[in-house]
Amino acid sequence: MDPSVYKELLEKVTPYIEKQNTLMRDAISPDERLSVTLRYLATGESYESLKFQSYISTASLSNIIIETCEALIKVLKDFISLPKSEEEWKTIASEFYELWNFPNCLGAVDGKHVNITKPPHSGAYYFNYKKTYSIVLMAIVNAKYQFIMVEAGANGRVSDGGVLGNTTFSAMYNDGKLKIPPPTKPPGFEKELPFVFVADDAFAQNEHFIKPYSQSGLTQHQQQYNYRLSRARRVVENAFGIISSRFRILLTTIHLSPEKASKIVLAICYLHNFLSTKSTESYLRMINDIGERSEPALMQIEKTKNRNSTTNAKEIRNSFCEYFNGVGSM
Incomplete structure (x- = not known):
């Protein structure tokens, strides 16, 4: 710096x-x-x-x-915070639209494993599907590769989007306290689209979380939707790539207790937002370099076993698919 x-x-x-x-x-x-x-x-x-x-x-x-x-x-606690009003959410959504051509997007969601040594007397509690011991970093990222929500410390044995369900963010979402804006019509589109978080197959789909179509038997329109979703969602992958490239402790096995390892991971996330907002030349250069590509730096969490989505969630995904193959095509 x-x-x-x-x-x-x-x-x-x-x-x-x-x-x-x-x-x-x-x-x-x-x-x-x-x-x-x-x-x-x-x-x-x-x-x-x-x-x-x-x-x-x-x-x-x-x-x-x-x-x-x-x-x-x-x-640095003020450098990572969830929006507190509809207008703040809309600001994030406008940045996703301007930078990544994705309308009504409130953030990209993902989680990664951070390897640790096996804690004493923990059995298989931190044992993950890759047969290592880990804690999970769960994050939501805005269009500029900055974290707006991070939580670390869930045991690595917890797979899929169930990790998200145990976060403060999930509790606020379920209680209706996030102040997510009501649906709006993207420019030139006749249907209203809800404001959503983009995710991958590791998470369950609902009214405000959309993910890709299954890879089998895709139509051309569905392939286009998957591409556009992936393009918006890769900002969270790139954010993980940036912090693991700059803070290489994340690429090692941390020889500390889960509680101490969690503090290290959180400190890194806060430092990332601090440095990115300070526009330091070397850090911005790394953001630009990694922003040009998507590379997995940390181990992905396991995909969810639950493939069921509500009819409403599927209709919302179809509406976004219609938009990306119509007035929103590139």
């Missing part, structure tokens, strides 16, 4: 990580604490390796890095 951005970040976290000097020794400075934490996140190096570069003991590093991640989450 640029020196000015690092200085701003340091000023934000200093009150939460600064320690007092004692008669026995001087405290490790906030600058050292933040820099070694960022290096750990960026490289995925072990504490044992970092101690030779930072001259900080392994025991101290284990405390410093988690404390600093907690501080980052606290001071």
